[in-house]
Amino acid sequence: MADLALSAAPVTPVHSVLRRFLTLVLIHGVLIAGAIFMLAPFVWMLATSIKPPAEIFSAEISLWPKQFYGLQNYGFAMEKAPLLRFALNGVILCGGILIVQLLVAIPCAYALAKLDFPGRNALFVLVLLGLCIPVQVPAMPLYIALAQLGLLNTYFSMMMPFFLSVFAIFLFRQFFRSFPDDIINAARLDGMSEFEIVWRIVTPSAWPAIAAFSVFSAVAHWNDLYWPLIVISDAKLAPPPLGMMFFADAETGSNYGALTAAATILTAPLVLAFLVARRRFIDGITMTGVK
């Protein structure tokens, strides 16, 4: 009884306000530290891209240059490297991969989530196992096959290994499972075929998931260096990271101002795309059901 009385002693308002304030400070402190850790390289890249070479190698740390050298760095980068070409290659590569991934994964996910057929669960287990295979494992046979078919140094060779995204099938399957069966049955009664149900009824409700996956897919393939490095040797076809590598190899190797300027230009589209789709991206990741 005595314990109970003690623990039930009234907490003064000052006490509780102070506690809430401290909790907020702690939470935000952790979040701010994390944000700084994540953003520091970006900020450093931006800062370096507007510094003259002398300041880049100076021992003192400053975010803003004494002498603004941005125009020269960006001008040099644009002049010496076909940055727009790299960006265009990136867009073609990411767009091509994403479209085929969606065309393949959405019907697969619908079948795994909503159709009843023998072996469905076994098939889904296989899909999950597919998640465990890193891209490096099939690299060798894929390269040999593409070489034999004479397809090296093409857009197709860069995209082909990623057409079938196991992750997309998994993500959409989880999303479709919460789609009401009644609506699908109503569509069947209204005369829709399963394909029409997928594209006209289920897919429009999956926009948040599609947006979330699109960001994942685009970021991964825009930044991918490994596979293009293997199959592309022609600089005209190089996506951004490979292009950067070609650019760094040439006479600009030590011009860090110009290099970071180029990197800034090539990262910008992704950052802008994310900011535009941020709302849907977060919806898609946090959403578990459609109502």
Place this chain on the structure above:
Amino acid sequence: MAKVALSSIAKSFGPTKVLGGVDLDIADGEFLTLVGPSGCGKSTLIRIIAGLEHQNAGSVAIGGSSVDHLRPHERRVAMVFQSYALYPHMSVGANIALPLTMSRLKLWQRLPLLRQLSAQRRSVMRGIEADVEAVAAQLQLDHLLARKPAQLSGGQRQRVALGRAMVRNPDVFLMDEPLSNLDAKLRVHMRTELAELHKRLGATFIYVTHDQVEAMTMSDRVAMMDSGAVLQLGTPSQLYEKPASLKVAQFIGSPTINLLPAATAAGGRLELFGRPLALAVPLAQGEAVALGIRSEALSLVQGEPGGNGRAWFSARLRRKENLGSEYILHFDLAGRDAAGVTMRATPAAAAGVNEAAEVTLGFDETAAHIFAADGERIEPRGQGAATGSVVPLRA
């Protein structure tokens, strides 16, 4: 318009038997309700009629010909779902129009871009729009056609779902608990609207519900189901007045029927709480039976009880429920091994009974339903009749 015939429909999900050979003939233009507790197989049955599930055995015929090989939309049936199942990204108008665009436009005329090439598409779409507007006007949805389902109230969504079913002009309407998601007041209102709609359209309605009030108020006939079988098929008053088994008697009617334990004495005579009744049943001595008495068949006995074919027993008032026009009185049977009983009473009669007061309740013996230990209904032998026979009213 079409009649629907089900013959020995059986269905199992894995080891679970859901339907065990259901036979049902539904006349053209009839309003038939499948009623029963949840899990009795009524929803599965209606989904089999719609073609959304496939039966393991048996056959479904609509309009005299078998539809077992037909896909759902080829069966000329329309279904209204409990959750309404509206397409969330389409406007009300597009929702109602969808069945028509599916049936009147060819596949290529529905494809984006390609459809612009079709010359007839325009005129077909105009026809569809006219039909949608006609249905919308009937359901007072005209001003809502541009809205999305999320912007509608429950009752409005319900009407859109009805409109989507009506616009196809189907032979058979299948309704799977369409009113369950509405609030009580709207449900009563929609009950009337549905009954009127049925009268106006003249189509066959098959209606699934677990609510016996909906079953009683709207239907021409009711099929009471339990454990995958039809227990009784008949008009609402047949089910109420002559329930074929204890389960039907308990499910139909509100408040639930009162059950009093009785036993047979010599010659099949029934005894209630040790007092002999005029009723006799063709059972051996010592058999336990249950007497079912509707709450409106009970009355308060003033003065000397018994006589004149009236049975009686004493009870103690536990609680009064005021329904405005009448009272429901809940009694305990003091000291007896039986559940309490409920009785309907006029406000005047209820005012005469005090809490915890012991009273005598009486009922006309002919109003009692007699059920054997296995739940089957037993018809009593007429007074003085030497022989009688068990008439199980199995549907």
